[in-house]
Amino acid sequence: MVHGTVTSASRAGRAPWDVVVGDRFIAALAAPADDRALSALAEAACDPRVGIERLVQAVPAPPAEPDRGFAIVWWSDGDDATVTAVVRGAAIVDLESPGGSRRFDARGIRPWHLAEFRDVTGVRLAGADAPLERLSTAGERVRHARASLRASEVEWSPVATTNAASERSDAAEPGQADEDTVLRGPVPRAGQGAADVAPAEAARRPSPMVRIGRGDPRAVGAPILIGRRPHAPRTPFAPAGIPELVAVRSPTGVISGTHLELRVEGSKLVATDLRSTNGTVLRTPGGERRLRSGESVVVAEGSLLDLGDDTIVEVLPAREDDTSPSRDDRPSP
Incomplete structure (x- = not known):
């Protein structure tokens, strides 16, 4: 099971997502999502052996909407700091690590875009209409045991966050962040996690x-x-x-x-x-x-x-x- 805190929030004017939280993954599908896809994800939520391939296969794109958005974040067994992210359409995954915060999006790649990230200390699943910003404490806490909900964004952090922890002084300067900008630390290539730029590793x-x-x-x-x-x-x-x-x-x-x-x-x-x-x-x-x-x-x-x-x-x-x-x-x- 992935240890940590999951919170969700619904922001006025932002696209809604149908979210399934499993033991080893979080999935967000553009709402209203297909009932069969949600049922398949809910069934996988309690499977400790579920792999990323099975999760992706659970959300096929409708023929009339090949770019209908979804985002999935999956944790490998026994490693809460390494995640695999898959996105399509307007869905995004924001990731925090010791090297900074960055956005992973589909960039028009079909049928979907996949990458692995290490040293992850937090993730956000949302739509492209959400600004790139640090994880916040705003939102309702989700019970991590196989929840299903609708929200405009959902966040995960490895430990419970506090207001004090969120009031950090190393935020980006105004105008610094765009849709693929690191808020602090070195800028990795698109698709890289912080560890990807470590030559020794x-x-x-x-x-x-x-x-x-x-x-x-x-x-x-x-x-x-x-x-x-x-x-x-x-x-x-x-x-x-x-x-x-x-x-x-x-x-x-x-x-x-x-x-x-x-x-x-x-x-x-x-x-x-x-x-x-x-x-x-x-x-x-x-x-x-x-x-x-x-x-x-x-x-x-x-x-x-x-x-x-x-x-x-x-x-x-x-x-x-x-x-x-x-x-x-x-x-x-």
Whole structure:
């Protein structure tokens, strides 16, 4: 169970969100949310083994509203200071850490945007109409045991907050903060938590490993684009984020030109079907399913991604390396 204090507030003029608080996650869906999605999240609220992939699958976008917003914050088992955040549409997650406060939003990325953050001391789930500001004591305390409610924002802190604690003198100077500004401390790259900019820790992070087809095992650093004739988006990347293009044979043409993307988000490997013509099949110890067009999933060691024509991407055990995989947010369209 995630230890801490959860509070909610309804602010006049701000968008409402249907919120589910679970043992290991907080989810906020644009209100009114689909009853089936809320029921699925409520069912997962008491599951101590629930993973981020299951939570994301619980809130599919309606066909008529592909950008309908949601935000999920999920805590890994036994680590209250490391969270995985997923956002779509107008939903945002504000995070506090010793390095400062910053906003994580979708930036137009589809089907959703995912990143991992460490050294987290507080989070806020809200809409893009909420200002970036420090966590406050204003709001009604939520009983953390599997609550469901409607509010314009919900906050979590690891311990009960007090008015004295919120009256800190290190707030940003007027005009300093914008939608992706650190209020104090160094400015991390978009999508990074405070620990992501620590070289010593980054060097110890194991590199996700894959085998593409019959090729040799390879570490995933920059994004990898796989297909018959893969090509990078025209949008510029940061130098460390220039994608690697891997061409594979497809005698029958079932593999698309640019079929699949592999990228690192925090310590996780994320695979995205790039709206391929014939789709991608994910095989795990728990079963098999076909990814939706454009869908992103977190893939764990032992997973297989079948692109067709005997081209299978195998996710191998991570490898300790002298260098860490670089990560950059995918640029907005």
